[in-house]
Amino acid sequence: RPEGSPPDEQAMTQIPTKPAKPAMQVPLLDLKAQYATLKDEIMPVVERVLDGQMLINGPEVKELESAIAAYCDCKAAVGMSSGTDALVCGLMVLDIKPGDEVITSPYTFFATAGSIWRLGAKPVFVDIDPVTFNIDVTKIEAAITNKTKAIMPVHLFGQMADMDPIMAIAGKHKLHVIEDAAQAIGCTYKGRKAGSIGTMGCFSFFPSKNLGGAGDGGIVSTQDPALGERLAMFRNHGAKPKYYHRFVGGNFRLDTIQAAYLLIKLKHLEDWSAGRRANAAQYDKLLAGIDQIVTPVIAPGNVSIYNQYVIRAQKRDELKQHLTDRGIGTEIYYPLSLHEQDCFAELGHKKGDFPESERAAAETLAVPIYPELTDEQIAYVAQSIGEFYG
Numbered sequence: 337r338p339e340g341s342p343p344d345e346q347a348m349t350q351i352p353t354k355p356a357k358p359a360m361q362v363p364l365l366d367l368k369a370q371y372a373t374l375k376d377e378i379m380p381v382v383e384r385v386l387d388g389q390m391l392i393n394g395p396e397v398k399e400l401e402s403a404i405a406a407y408c409d410c411k412a413a414v415g416m417s418s419g420t421d422a423l424v425c426g427l428m429v430l431d432i433k434p435g436d437e438v439i440t441s442p443y444t445f446f447a448t449a450g451s452i453w454r455l456g457a458k459p460v461f462v463d464i465d466p467v468t469f470n471i472d473v474t475k476i477e478a479a480i481t482n483k484t485k486a487i488m489p490v491h492l493f494g495q496m497a498d499m500d501p502i503m504a505i506a507g508k509h510k511l512h513v514i515e516d517a518a519q520a521i522g523c524t525y526k527g528r529k530a531g532s533i534g535t536m537g538c539f540s541f542f543p544s545k546n547l548g549g550a551g552d553g554g555i556v557s558t559q560d561p562a563l564g565e566r567l568a569m570f571r572n573h574g575a576k577p578k579y580y581h582r583f584v585g586g587n588f589r590l591d592t593i594q595a596a597y598l599l600i601k602l603k604h605l606e607d608w609s610a611g612r613r614a615n616a617a618q619y620d621k622l623l624a625g626i627d628q629i630v631t632p633v634i635a636p637g638n639v640s641i642y643n644q645y646v647i648r649a650q651k652r653d654e655l656k657q658h659l660t661d662r663g664i665g666t667e668i669y670y671p672l673s674l675h676e677q678d679c680f681a682e683l684g685h686k687k688g689d690f691p692e693s694e695r696a697a698a699e700t701l702a703v704p705i706y707p708e709l710t711d712e713q714i715a716y717v718a719q720s721i722g723e724f725y726g
């Protein structure tokens with residue numbers, strides 16, 4: 337509620353009063369808890385990298401690329417400076433240019449459509465499936481024109497988009513498929529890993545992702561080693577050999593120190609993702625009786641890594657405030673659908689164009705799901721949600 341606006345009386349009367357002091361603190365994400373368990377392993381490695389001073393393209397970068405390629409069941413992976421740069425570089429390598437169209441979801445982090453826009457291409461939005469929050473595959477074909485070059489599905493919150501129909505449509509219309517797998521490392525669709533199905537998969541190592549770096553980082557996976565070589569060239573100003581430029585790329589490199597840090601964390605990723613799934617199962621059970629919310633639905637054939645546990649909630653904003661008052665961190669991913677963003681005004685969209693995306697933006701709330709959560713914390717969050725709805 338903006339300052340100075342009148343109180344919402346209905347909300348005031350129905351919401352339980354704010355406790356003087358929360359019974360517990362449950363942050364949305366507790367990176368310090370995870371770091372504490374790894375510090376002894378990480379510090380010597382950081383020291384080794386700094387002592388060696390191979391700060392760019394050090395051996396750890398190649399090592400991480402091989403390890404991620406293997407983890408994602410891919411033939412190659414190429415480190416990038418961020419998830420955003422992974423998308424930008426991926427699109428550059430596929431020669432996406434002004435006038436081209438790329439089909440994607442309007443309900444995602446900004447970088448998905450931002451990367452398309454930055455190459456001068458046009459993001460063409462297709463509404464989401466209200467059950468999974470991923471692109472509605474039944475609506476893709478109607479959005480294809482003779483300018484369409486690629487489809488960029490997003491595997492939102494750690495659950496993969498319905499890839500079989502997407503690949504069938506792409507095959508029929510000769511389109512590339514760029515998986516925005518920034519939230520999806522290690523999750524599977526019918527046994528196949530995120531980033532292993534499309535032309536390429538773009539991952540983020542932003543600290544809040546399941547595999548988070550000590551700062552920004554990303555990687556692109558592919559089954560095509562030649563494409564991997566092109567990606568490696570483009571991330572380094574299109575040079576091969578050094579100082580001989582066949583293409584105009586950029587500086588999209590992943591730092592050695594990030595790669596070394598991520599190699600340590602990668603060993604724990606499976607356990608962390610299993611921990612998130614176990615926490616999700618707890619929530620599913622504890623929240624099952626509350627009619628005013630919908631807990632996440634994982635489509636048959638999918639295994640989620642729960643980068644986020646996102647519920648649909650009646651009176652979402654009031655619930656968020658209620659949980660804040662009780663020391664519980666939450667977040668709205670995402671409060672404004674991309675077709676309604678000011679920067680995309682010239683696409684000419686208006687409210688109502690993608691109703692499911694807009695409805696999701698108005699109704700969803702992410703609650704803490706990180707693997708180090710205790711049973712007591714999960715029970716407290718669930719109990720606080722139940723208390724809100726009486």
Ligand SMILES: *Cc1c(COP(=O)(O)O)cnc(C)c1O
Nearest residue numbers: 418419420445447448518540542
């Ligand atoms: C995090 C994220 C990105 C961007 O990754 P950065 O590393 O933050 O640049 C892109 N797409 C989605 C869906 C994301 O969640």
